[in-house]
Amino acid sequence: MSAFEKLQQHLKQLPGLGYRSAERIALHLLVEKPESLPLLVAALEDAAKNVRRCVRCGNLAGAELCAICSDERRNQRMVCVVEHVPDLVALERSGAWRGIYHVLHGRLSPVQGVGPGDLNFAPLLERLQAGEVDELILALANDVEGEATCHYLIEQVPAERSVKVTRIGFGLPSGGGVLYADAVTLKSALDARRSYR
């Protein structure tokens, strides 16, 4: 295999890229804008050196622990479980959560061959075993795979520890009326109805 084909293979393995888009990017970097390739390599190496995974929660970190895990003003015993780092960023932007996070980096999917060993469960299960968690909020998606991941996690919570496990609420989004909501959202919204008195 030529160096070009090898590069194309590597690019194709990145999320969201197929054969054609990998080819297009490889051509861009090698013959159309070759001056951009060393800049990209430098940015990759710089990020690899300066950005890592928080050993505790899996968030982006500049040191051993991320900024959230090392912030003592946050409740370190309340853990919100999310699929990916952008989910965490969205929750942070809302300012609605003062606990910490745990990033799984995906969700269980037997169809796509993603099992528990492929996700970042271990550090969370250790903390649960050690009794360091009071509440676990599962902020995973409202679909079959999100559901499966929730069930797996609930089974892993040690029975001898009194951990409150909740799932984030589902229903109509703010600003969205019944007319524009899809069937699954409407079902969730009806299931989650609350009594006025």
Next chain:
Amino acid sequence: MSAFEKLQQHLKQLPGLGYRSAERIALHLLVEKPESLPLLVAALEDAAKNVRRCVRCGNLAGAELCAICSDERRNQRMVCVVEHVPDLVALERSGAWRGIYHVLHGRLSPVQGVGPGDLNFAPLLERLQAGEVDELILALANDVEGEATCHYLIEQVPAERSVKVTRIGFGLPSGGGVLYADAVTLKSALDARRSYR
């Protein structure tokens, strides 16, 4: 800007990637599959070292000249002009062309700010000036930008050299009937009608 944001900026400049897909790839390389980052960097560096742009035609090359430009069995005086390397690969796969190529790496687009200086015109114009070309086949797309690029090239052909300039034929694709063809293709097919006798 953090090293993560810088990497995201660099990725966003690659063709076909937007803000979200760049973020997704950066997270994949830094926290989800960090073991894949050094492999990608190695593939990029290896390709940068071993793959370059043919100085004559702009194709991918392992040396000064690409395999086609250095093949003496091909007619080096008949030049087929294409937009991108994959166009050249498609024509090679057809086995229908025994001349050489010239890759522009794009086409003129005033709307997107692509002028003659941004494309690989210079080596072709030099060859035209030097009288090294007998026929120029323009295999550019059948749209406004392809058309503009053809007109620009035709104007650049030196009047004192007798160069035959043709454009690749347009019409119904093989295996496609009138029913499924779009309006522009049908117009081209009618314009390109040939008399039986």
